[in-house]
Amino acid sequence: MASFKEEVYEHISAVYQTAADEIKNGLSLIKEVWPLIFLLFLALAVLIWFAKPAPPDKVLMATGTGGSYKVLGEKYKAYFEKRGIDLKLVETHGSKENLQHLIDRKDPIQAAFVQGGMIAVDNLSGVQSLGSVDYEPVWIFYRKNTFNEGIHVSDRDIAKLRINIGPIGSGTHAQAVSILKQNHLTPTAPNLLSMNNADAVNAIEQGEIDAVFLVDGYESPNVQRLIKNPNIRLVTFSRADAYTRLLPYFEELGVPMGGFDLGKNIPDHPIQLISTTTNLLIDDRLHPAIQVLFLEAAKEINGAKSYFSKAGEFPVYMNTEAPLSNEAKFFYEKGTPTLMKYLPFWLAEFLERMFFLLLPFAAFAYPIIKSIPSYRTNLAKKQINSIYKDLDKFEQNTIQTFDPNRRGEYIEVLNDMERRVLASKAAKLATADCYSLRNNIEFIRNALEKQVIYKGR
Incomplete structure (x- = not known):
C-alpha cells in the first residue's frame, strides 16, 4: 500500500499534468482560431472606448x-x-x-x-x-x-x-x-x-x-x-x-x-x-x-x-x-436606481457599468464563440483541399511526363503528402475526410507501382 506521502505526490503530479495539458490545448486552440479571438478583443476595446467610463474619485x-x-x-x-x-x-x-x-x-x-x-x-x-x-x-x-x-x-x-x-x-x-x-x-x-x-x-x-x-x-x-x-x-x-x-x-x-x-x-x-x-x-x-x-x-x-x-x-x-x-x-x-438602494455606491456603479458594457459584448461574442468548432472544421477541410489540389496537380503532371526511372521519386512525393495529412489538424478534426484523402493517395501509389494508368507511356 502506497504511503500517504506517495499518494499526495501522485495527486500533485496529476494536477500538474492536467494543468499542463489544458494550457497546451488552450495555446493550440489560440493558434488555430486567433483571428476570431482578435476580433473579440477588438470588439471589447471598441466597447470600452465608447462605454461610460468609471466615475471620478x-x-x-x-x-x-x-x-x-x-x-x-x-x-x-x-x-x-x-x-x-x-x-x-x-x-x-x-x-x-x-x-x-x-x-x-x-x-x-x-x-x-x-x-x-x-x-x-x-x-x-x-x-x-x-x-x-x-x-x-x-x-x-x-x-x-x-x-x-x-x-x-x-x-x-x-x-x-x-x-x-x-x-x-x-x-x-x-x-x-x-x-x-x-x-x-x-x-x-x-x-x-x-x-x-x-x-x-x-x-x-x-x-x-x-x-x-x-x-x-x-x-x-x-x-x-x-x-x-x-x-x-x-x-x-x-x-x-x-x-x-x-x-x-x-x-x-x-x-x-x-x-x-x-x-x-x-x-x-x-x-x-x-x-x-x-x-x-x-x-x-x-x-x-x-x-x-x-x-x-x-x-x-x-x-x-x-x-x-x-x-x-x-x-x-x-x-x-x-x-x-x-x-x-x-x-x-x-x-x-435599484442597485444603489442595496449596494455601496462604488459596487452599484461598477455592476451597472459592467452590465451595460458586457451585455452588448456578449451579444456580439456569442455567435463568434459558437462558430469556433465549425471554424476549426472548415480550417481543417481547407488543409485537406489544399493537399487534394497538390495531389491532382501531381497526378496530371505524372501522366503527361511519366518516366519509369523516376518511380521512386514519385512514390516519395506521395509519401510526403501522406505525412502532411497525418501532421495536419485535419487528422483530428476531419478524420473521415483524412482517411478518404489517404485512400486516394494510396490508389495513385498503387497505380504507379503497377503502372496501370500509365500503360504505353
Missing part, C-alpha cells in the same frame, strides 16, 4: 464664503466622503461667480449652488440642473428704533433707509436690484450700500446702517444672528403674491406669530416672505453616477423637514431656468 463644487451655501456644501462633502468620493468645495463670491465657473467649458468645477433668478443668462450652453434643493428667502432686517413699533414695516417702507443690498455681483445684490426696480426705485441711490454680508451684519448691529438685505437660507449664521438679536426686526412682504407673479422664480413663504420664539413671541405678528430657491447646477459632462450621488445627497440632506419645507419636498424641479439633466429626470420619475 474627485469632484469640484462651487459654494460660497460663509452663508448657507458653505454650510450646505460641508454636508454634501461629508455625504460624498462616506461613498468614497472627494468633494472639493471651492469658495466663491456667490451665485453669479458659481454660474460663470460652470459656463466656462475649460473650468474644472462641475457642480455649484446657484440662486434662482441668477440663471437666466444668454449663454447657458452646457449647464444643466439637478433641481432645487432648498428655499432661499429674501430677508430685510432693520433696527427696531428706526420705525414706530406700532406699525408693521413692509418692504416699501425701507426704501429711503441707509440699507446694504450686498456686494455687486452677488446673488443678494441681484435680487435686491430686481425688487427695487419692480418698485420703480433706482438701485444706484446713495443710501444703498454694497458691503459684504458679514460686514453688513456687524454694521446694523452697531447702528452704522439702518437695514440690510440678505438672500440666504434659514440656517445661515448671518440670518440666525439677526433673528436672535432683540434690537433687530424683520420686514414683512405684504405684497408677496404680487412679487411671485411678476418674478416667477419667487415663492411665497410665511412666518407665523411666535414662529421664531414662542416664549418671547418673536415675531409678534405674522410675516410674509418671498423666497427664491437654491439650485444644484452641473456641467452636463458630469459623470451620470456622480449626478445620481448628488441627487441622493440632496434627498437625504435637503429632503428632511426644515423650517420652511415639509419632509420629502426637496429635491424638486421647481426653478425651470436651466434644463433638467436626463439623470435627474429618471431620478424624479423612477426614484433611486
Whole structure:
C-alpha cells in the first residue's frame, strides 16, 4: 500500500499534468482560431472606448464664503466622503461667480449652488440642473428704533433707509436690484450700500446702517444672528403674491406669530416672505453616477423637514431656468436606481457599468464563440483541399511526363503528402475526410507501382 506521502505526490503530479495539458490545448486552440479571438478583443476595446467610463474619485463644487451655501456644501462633502468620493468645495463670491465657473467649458468645477433668478443668462450652453434643493428667502432686517413699533414695516417702507443690498455681483445684490426696480426705485441711490454680508451684519448691529438685505437660507449664521438679536426686526412682504407673479422664480413663504420664539413671541405678528430657491447646477459632462450621488445627497440632506419645507419636498424641479439633466429626470420619475438602494455606491456603479458594457459584448461574442468548432472544421477541410489540389496537380503532371526511372521519386512525393495529412489538424478534426484523402493517395501509389494508368507511356 502506497504511503500517504506517495499518494499526495501522485495527486500533485496529476494536477500538474492536467494543468499542463489544458494550457497546451488552450495555446493550440489560440493558434488555430486567433483571428476570431482578435476580433473579440477588438470588439471589447471598441466597447470600452465608447462605454461610460468609471466615475471620478474627485469632484469640484462651487459654494460660497460663509452663508448657507458653505454650510450646505460641508454636508454634501461629508455625504460624498462616506461613498468614497472627494468633494472639493471651492469658495466663491456667490451665485453669479458659481454660474460663470460652470459656463466656462475649460473650468474644472462641475457642480455649484446657484440662486434662482441668477440663471437666466444668454449663454447657458452646457449647464444643466439637478433641481432645487432648498428655499432661499429674501430677508430685510432693520433696527427696531428706526420705525414706530406700532406699525408693521413692509418692504416699501425701507426704501429711503441707509440699507446694504450686498456686494455687486452677488446673488443678494441681484435680487435686491430686481425688487427695487419692480418698485420703480433706482438701485444706484446713495443710501444703498454694497458691503459684504458679514460686514453688513456687524454694521446694523452697531447702528452704522439702518437695514440690510440678505438672500440666504434659514440656517445661515448671518440670518440666525439677526433673528436672535432683540434690537433687530424683520420686514414683512405684504405684497408677496404680487412679487411671485411678476418674478416667477419667487415663492411665497410665511412666518407665523411666535414662529421664531414662542416664549418671547418673536415675531409678534405674522410675516410674509418671498423666497427664491437654491439650485444644484452641473456641467452636463458630469459623470451620470456622480449626478445620481448628488441627487441622493440632496434627498437625504435637503429632503428632511426644515423650517420652511415639509419632509420629502426637496429635491424638486421647481426653478425651470436651466434644463433638467436626463439623470435627474429618471431620478424624479423612477426614484433611486435599484442597485444603489442595496449596494455601496462604488459596487452599484461598477455592476451597472459592467452590465451595460458586457451585455452588448456578449451579444456580439456569442455567435463568434459558437462558430469556433465549425471554424476549426472548415480550417481543417481547407488543409485537406489544399493537399487534394497538390495531389491532382501531381497526378496530371505524372501522366503527361511519366518516366519509369523516376518511380521512386514519385512514390516519395506521395509519401510526403501522406505525412502532411497525418501532421495536419485535419487528422483530428476531419478524420473521415483524412482517411478518404489517404485512400486516394494510396490508389495513385498503387497505380504507379503497377503502372496501370500509365500503360504505353
